[in-house]
Amino acid sequence: MAHNELTMPQTSSRPPAFGGLGVVIGAAAAGVLALGVPQFGVPYVTNLVFTFLVFFILAQSWDWIGGLAGYVNLGHFAYYGIGAYAFAASLVAGVPTPLCFLIAAVAVAGIAALLSFPLFRLKGDYFAFATLAILPLAELLAFNLVPLTGGADGIVLPPHYVLVPAFYTAVGLAVVTFALSVLLARSRFGYALKSIRNDEQAAEVVGIRIFPAKRAVMVLSGAFAALAGAVHAWQLSYIDPPTVFGLNVALVPVAMALFGGSGLLWGPLVGVVLLFSIQQYLLVNMTMLHATVYGLIILLIGRFMPGGLLRSAFARSTPGLRALSREVHHEIEAAPPAATHERRLPMPVRAPDPDKVLLSLKGITKAFGGNVAVNNVTLDVREGEVIGLVGANGSGKTTLFNCISKVYEPQGTLLFDGADMKGLRRDEVAGIGVGRTFQNPRPFGDLTVAENIAVAATFRADKPSMTEALKEAESYAAFVGLEERFTQRADALSLQEKKSLELARALALHPKLLLVDEVASGLTPAEVKRFVSHIREIREVYGVTVIWVEHIFSALAQIVDRLVVLEQGQVIADAPLAEAVRDERVLAAYLGSAATKEGH
Numbered sequence: 001m002a003h004n005e006l007t008m009p010q011t012s013s014r015p016p017a018f019g020g021l022g023v024v025i026g027a028a029a030a031g032v033l034a035l036g037v038p039q040f041g042v043p044y045v046t047n048l049v050f051t052f053l054v055f056f057i058l059a060q061s062w063d064w065i066g067g068l069a070g071y072v073n074l075g076h077f078a079y080y081g082i083g084a085y086a087f088a089a090s091l092v093a094g095v096p097t098p099l100c101f102l103i104a105a106v107a108v109a110g111i112a113a114l115l116s117f118p119l120f121r122l123k124g125d126y127f128a129f130a131t132l133a134i135l136p137l138a139e140l141l142a143f144n145l146v147p148l149t150g151g152a153d154g155i156v157l158p159p160h161y162v163l164v165p166a167f168y169t170a171v172g173l174a175v176v177t178f179a180l181s182v183l184l185a186r187s188r189f190g191y192a193l194k195s196i197r198n199d200e201q202a203a204e205v206v207g208i209r210i211f212p213a214k215r216a217v218m219v220l221s222g223a224f225a226a227l228a229g230a231v232h233a234w235q236l237s238y239i240d241p242p243t244v245f246g247l248n249v250a251l252v253p254v255a256m257a258l259f260g261g262s263g264l265l266w267g268p269l270v271g272v273v274l275l276f277s278i279q280q281y282l283l284v285n286m287t288m289l290h291a292t293v294y295g296l297i298i299l300l301i302g303r304f305m306p307g308g309l310l311r312s313a314f315a316r317s318t319p320g321l322r323a324l325s326r327e328v329h330h331e332i333e334a335a336p337p338a339a340t341h342e343r344r345l346p347m348p349v350r351a352p353d354p355d356k357v358l359l360s361l362k363g364i365t366k367a368f369g370g371n372v373a374v375n376n377v378t379l380d381v382r383e384g385e386v387i388g389l390v391g392a393n394g395s396g397k398t399t400l401f402n403c404i405s406k407v408y409e410p411q412g413t414l415l416f417d418g419a420d421m422k423g424l425r426r427d428e429v430a431g432i433g434v435g436r437t438f439q440n441p442r443p444f445g446d447l448t449v450a451e452n453i454a455v456a457a458t459f460r461a462d463k464p465s466m467t468e469a470l471k472e473a474e475s476y477a478a479f480v481g482l483e484e485r486f487t488q489r490a491d492a493l494s495l496q497e498k499k500s501l502e503l504a505r506a507l508a509l510h511p512k513l514l515l516v517d518e519v520a521s522g523l524t525p526a527e528v529k530r531f532v533s534h535i536r537e538i539r540e541v542y543g544v545t546v547i548w549v550e551h552i553f554s555a556l557a558q559i560v561d562r563l564v565v566l567e568q569g570q571v572i573a574d575a576p577l578a579e580a581v582r583d584e585r586v587l588a589a590y591l592g593s594a595a596t597k598e599g600h
Ligand SMILES: Nc1ncnc2c1ncn2[C@@H]1O[C@H](COP(=O)(O)OP(=O)(O)OP(=O)(O)O)[C@@H](O)[C@H]1O
Pocket: 368, 371, 372, 373, 391, 392, 393, 394, 395, 396, 397, 398, 399, 400, 439
């Protein structure tokens, strides 16, 4: 097939009002303005803005992992501390200053990469607590690795007045941090992280290698925290373990990002501006009680604005804040639905060889404790076939799909296109041409329909850009009837629409084999008919092989070549449809109740 055979819909993607180049230019302009601060000649003000910038770099870089990937890294500040020590130790050893920054960033990047291995075995609260433990551990090491860190005495840097160059460095770093956030939010990598945040398993089955993506964002955010630590150490001219690893400040950047609205482009900045201002006000006006009042304010905000200020009703109804509270999505001007309906899908057109076995299962078994969900299943699926996989509830249909797509690694042998699938990861299974839908749909809820489809397309072997993928996405969306929902968030869709989106997302992978898990329940007869016509087109025009799990027998009866019947994990029938429905065991196991209900 060739993409150039295709007629693409007239879709255009343009950056949202507060995204892309405009924001990068805005950030650069703010940076240039900030460069003027030292010209006032008031060191207090320069110092204040400098500290603000350090907090901003920390909060914003934390949000790459916390907001984009959804991993709450409470130990982010440890990277700041290690960066500060690496910088200070190098500077004292006589290394030129720019190289000291590089050493700090590289050292922490290496440590972050190593820490990723144990940390990303954990999720949710466990991940957060494990990362929190890094802070006291780093502090302990700083106290005890005396030759490197000076122990409790800390490190005194060479006595130079560096506030102004440190300030300029911090401005540069802050601008780069923000510009990177803009680019990340719209990049393929950023979308991989957002998909991971939404649903790791679904991300894997659309071809995303999740661990390298998580490790990469840990390394990137760690390196920027290290640079913040380095520039701060430079300006402080003295560091000791409590200053750079102390829990009293370690969680402040996290609180700032969460307070503003983690995961929103402007969230960390707004959080830093507000919390930093409150902190300074309290420091000046409440010497004794400032920490208590500050903590109370953070608690109250957490209670009444759990998603952060920019996600609150107040922000959404306040003109200035409303613009800042927008999520970064690729904005699409959808082509008129009617114009795209009849267009062909941008999929490869394959001519199936009916004699060729595409998928071969030999003795596939999967047990959960003593419950053998799939029991010694042996089955050949030929190219271009549409197979109906049926059986009573709990007979093992979904588990068999999970074995094929490597949600589980089963016992037995799986061959795809003649190659052994043993040890393949889920993303690799997607890469070799297996697409699937989930019985309970799992779209990436806070991405739009367009982005859901496009993200799958961008992780195909031919790696189209996000813009190209968004163009393609409209064809798939129109194919499954979601053209009018194209720019809406997936979590706003109905159950049926989510199922349709799953189909579109799976098709965007250009699968050779499509595993469809119960899409017809809840559809009207007309909708079932339309869905069947989709499956027919997928098979007849694009040569895709399909295994369809479905309880609605009338849907399968319209299209399947073969019926494979499971009972308690075992194949009890594998025959052409007409033959299978005459089998007593099949009727008893499945068709009895379903067929009677439907009048078949
Ligand atoms: N993750 C799991 N842990 C433990 N048991 C499981 C798990 N997944 C499935 N099972 C069990 O495996 C058996 C087969 O379940 P499976 O979901 O594959 O059946 P199914 O045929 O798809 O059912 P349904 O038609 O209701 O979707 C059931 O007994 C189920 O309880």
